[in-house]
């Protein structure tokens with residue numbers, strides 16, 4: 001039976017590129033227009049896996065993804081894809097001559113944030129509007145030749161929607177990457193990529209501290225430290241139960257084992273924390289320049 005993989009569409013989003021790089025044409029691609037709808041579709045059994053952006057190297061976590069996953073529909077992270085991101089500035093072909101007079105810039109919030117320096121220098125007075133994805137922004141620009149609007153998106157989007165790239169590589173920093181999570185109802189990914197090789201193993205936990213206990217975070221960290229469990233990320237997110245209540249997302253640099261991570265979890269629970277396993281999985285990276293835009 002064909003595996004159904006849903007992701008943030010329309011065609012030619014960065015998520016679509018990540019899905020193509022990892023799954024090739026081995027799966028049925030299901031284009032979904034928002035991140036919460038991707039998560040719902042897995043939880044409801046309409047698709048087998050969803051691929052969603054989770055973290056941007058410059059801006060930090062994609063809050064919408066984590067918040068929806070944690071507060072609304074619990075799923076597991078069963079894999080991670082890290083992709084280099086190149087942002088281009090594109091307009092309708094009929095607007096090429098006057099691209100410097102654009103009054104409105106449209107894209108995903110992270111794409112706009114990744115190009116801040118360029119936008120500040122060139123389009124300080126433009127209006128910035130957030131689209132659900134870079135692909136959706138490119139599609140909008142192609143359908144509105146009457147407007148002085150530009151999209152920020154990738155090279156495939158320019159091709160797919162017939163736009164002209166008037167400025168290439170407008171992202172601020174050369175090392176611009178985004179992390180995508182593969183989400184599933186159970187803890188394991190039932191698919192072996194023929195296209196990418198895993199280069200890391202990770203376990204992600206969600207830890208809620210006992211309220212108002214001094215030194216609690218220090219104790220949490222020490223449960224990992226003395227076991228020599230290397231953490232690659234720790235991030236606090238609001239509980240949404242009132243100001244000042246937080247939980248932590250913690251990434252450990254190894255797969256769930258039988259001793260060390262269960263030991264750390266038991267120690268955290270003994271301290272009064274609640275701990276939830278968000279996933280234990282392999283991470284794959286897409287090499288710079290290897291994304292083919294065909």
Ligand SMILES: O=C(O)C(=O)Cc1ccccc1
Nearest residue numbers: 013014015108110111133134
């Ligand atoms: O909008 C897209 O193309 C996405 O897939 C989300 C995103 C946006 C900006 C950088 C990386 C991923």
